[in-house]
Amino acid sequence: MRIGVLALQGAFIEHIHILRGLGVEAVEVRLPEHLDRLDGLIIPGGESTTIGKLAVQYGLLEPIRDMASAGKAIWGTCAGLILLARKLSGPRGKGADPPLLELMDITVARNAFGRQVDSFEVDLAIPALDAVSSPAEAGRPFHAVFIRAPRIEVVGPEIEVLARLDEGPVVAARQDHLLTTAFHPELTTDTRFHRYFLALAG
Ligand code: GLN
Numbered sequence: 001m002r003i004g005v006l007a008l009q010g011a012f013i014e015h016i017h018i019l020r021g022l023g024v025e026a027v028e029v030r031l032p033e034h035l036d037r038l039d040g041l042i043i044p045g046g047e048s049t050t051i052g053k054l055a056v057q058y059g060l061l062e063p064i065r066d067m068a069s070a071g072k073a074i075w076g077t078c079a080g081l082i083l084l085a086r087k088l089s090g091p092r093g094k095g096a097d098p099p100l101l102e103l104m105d106i107t108v109a110r111n112a113f114g115r116q117v118d119s120f121e122v123d124l125a126i127p128a129l130d131a132v133s134s135p136a137e138a139g140r141p142f143h144a145v146f147i148r149a150p151r152i153e154v155v156g157p158e159i160e161v162l163a164r165l166d167e168g169p170v171v172a173a174r175q176d177h178l179l180t181t182a183f184h185p186e187l188t189t190d191t192r193f194h195r196y197f198l199a200l201a202g
Pocket of ligand 1: 044045046047048049077078079080082110111147148149150
């Protein structure tokens with residue numbers, strides 16, 4: 001299994017370390033040719049306007065869309081979630097909107113949790129992870145780290161909701177082979193989300 005991690009800006013090295021720890025070949029993606037022969041791609045957290053603009057500059061948006069059409073798994077964490085979205089909502093500055101891949105049928109608000117609590121950690125119940133859990137892990141909540149996180153405000157009919165915050169906003173979702181989390185599993189030692197993604201890629 002060969003997984004690419006978009007390495008333009010943000011928390012890409014943490015994903016690479018976890019993937020390698022799981023025995024997966026992990027490659028940094030900066031140019032379209034780095035997408036060749038991948039089984040899946042992770043778009044990391046960071047600053048979505050920066051990542052999006054660099055992705056346009058390096059000609060990566062179309063090849064990533066082609067990967068999705070070819071049925072390859074793609075996972076966006078935080079800023080990556082924003083880039084996967086079809087639409088943005090909520091207040092935002094002029095000219096600061098990132099270009100979107102428009103692959104997932106979700107509407108997303110950036111920096112949606114307010115200034116005082118723009119970073120926080122919470123334990124989430126995510127029953128879908130049971131599919132990749134060891135007996136010791138089964139049913140255990142997932143410790144989710146949110147950093148100036150986006151929130152999914154509207155989900156289309158093809159979206160499977162994987163987790164909500166306090167039974168409210170959607171913070172993890174799947175659309176077929178596309179996966180998205182508003183939080184950062186790569187900043188914890190719990191590898192269940194990475195294993196869940198590898199199962200989608202395999
Ligand atoms: N606030 C960032 C953005 O809107 C996302 C934050 C993150 O990826 N941790 O791009």
